[in-house]
Amino acid sequence: MSVQKSIKPTESELEILQVIWEKGSASVREVHEALSATKDVGYTTTLKLMQIMHEKGLVKRDNTFKTHIYQPAVTREKAQKQLLGKMINGLFGGSSTQLVIQALGSHKSSKEELDQIQQLLDDLKKEA
Amino acid sequence: MSVQKSIKPTESELEILQVIWEKGSASVREVHEALSATKDVGYTTTLKLMQIMHEKGLVKRDNTFKTHIYQPAVTREKAQKQLLGKMINGLFGGSSTQLVIQALGSHKSSKEELDQIQQLLDDLKKEA
DNA sequence: ATTTATTTACGAAAAGAATCGTATTTTAGA
DNA sequence: TCTAAAATACGATTCTTTTCGTAAATAAAT
Known part of the structure; x- marks a missing residue:
C-alpha cells in the first residue's frame, strides 16, 4: 500500500468541494451559483479557485466540452x-x-x- | 447573554495554545522548546506569534517579570x-x-x- | 561596573490564500 | 458569417499568516 498523500484543502476549497460532493459533478457556474446563495463572491474568483484545485489534484476535470465539468478527486x-x-x-x-x-x-x-x-x-x- | 465573540486561532496559534493549555501557563521559551520537539522553527517566530495572540486576546500575559508568562484566554x-x-x-x-x-x-x-x-x-x- | 546572556519589541520580507479585472477562446444563435 | 453570450485563462492586487533579523531592554554573572 502506498503512502497516503495528505490532502489539505483550504477553507474556500472545502466550500467548493462541498458543492461538488453534493452534486457528484458540477460546472464552475453551478458551483458559483451554490456559493452565491450564502456569500458574496465573484464568478472569476470561483473559477480561479477551481483551477487551482485542479492543479493541486483536489478535483478532476472533463474539458471535452466548452463548459468544463469538475468532479471530486478525493472522497x-x-x-x-x-x-x-x-x-x-x-x-x-x-x-x-x-x-x-x-x-x-x-x-x-x-x-x-x-x-x-x-x-x-x-x-x-x-x-x- | 452577550453575543459570543468567535475565536479563530490559526493553525500555528492552535499549536501554541495546545502547549499552554497543557502546561496551564508558559513562557515563550517553554512553548518554543515544546514546538521545537516536533518542528523546526525560530525562537523569534514563536515569540512574535505569541505577541500577536496576545493582541488578539487569545492569551493573557503576566509581564511583571522579565520573562513574560502566558496563559490561555480561551478554554x-x-x-x-x-x-x-x-x-x-x-x-x-x-x-x-x-x-x-x-x-x-x-x-x-x-x-x-x-x-x-x-x-x-x-x-x-x-x-x- | 562591565560584560554576557536572555528576553522582548518591532519592522519587514516571504509565503499562502482569496479576489477580481481584462483578455482570449469557444459556442450557439441571428 | 457575424455577433453576442458564456466560459476559460491569466496576471495582478490585496489580505492574512508565517517567518526571521536586528535592535533595545533587562537581568544575571564575573
Whole structure:
C-alpha cells in the first residue's frame, strides 16, 4: 500500500468541494451559483479557485466540452477522516471519545439520530 | 447573554495554545522548546506569534517579570466547540451525528470509552 | 561596573490564500 | 458569417499568516 498523500484543502476549497460532493459533478457556474446563495463572491474568483484545485489534484476535470465539468478527486469520507484525525490530535489530546462526547453534548440530536448512534454503539460493543 | 465573540486561532496559534493549555501557563521559551520537539522553527517566530495572540486576546500575559508568562484566554473546551461546529457544517453537512459516526467508526475505542459514550447517550435520550 | 546572556519589541520580507479585472477562446444563435 | 453570450485563462492586487533579523531592554554573572 502506498503512502497516503495528505490532502489539505483550504477553507474556500472545502466550500467548493462541498458543492461538488453534493452534486457528484458540477460546472464552475453551478458551483458559483451554490456559493452565491450564502456569500458574496465573484464568478472569476470561483473559477480561479477551481483551477487551482485542479492543479493541486483536489478535483478532476472533463474539458471535452466548452463548459468544463469538475468532479471530486478525493472522497468526502477521506477528507472527513483526515481532518477529523487532525482535529483529534490537535485539540482532543488524541481521544476520539472526547471528541464524540463534545460533539454530542454541544448539539441536540433528534431521536432518530440518537437511535442511529445507539445502533452503531451496540455493534461496536459486540465486536469488543 | 452577550453575543459570543468567535475565536479563530490559526493553525500555528492552535499549536501554541495546545502547549499552554497543557502546561496551564508558559513562557515563550517553554512553548518554543515544546514546538521545537516536533518542528523546526525560530525562537523569534514563536515569540512574535505569541505577541500577536496576545493582541488578539487569545492569551493573557503576566509581564511583571522579565520573562513574560502566558496563559490561555480561551478554554480548550470553547475552542473545541467552535472548531467542531465549523467542521460539522463544513464537512458533515451540518450533521453532528455523521461526525460522531465517522469518529467512532474510524478508531476503535476501549470498553471504558464505549461505556462512557453509552452513559451520555442514555442521558440525552432521557432529555428528549 | 562591565560584560554576557536572555528576553522582548518591532519592522519587514516571504509565503499562502482569496479576489477580481481584462483578455482570449469557444459556442450557439441571428 | 457575424455577433453576442458564456466560459476559460491569466496576471495582478490585496489580505492574512508565517517567518526571521536586528535592535533595545533587562537581568544575571564575573
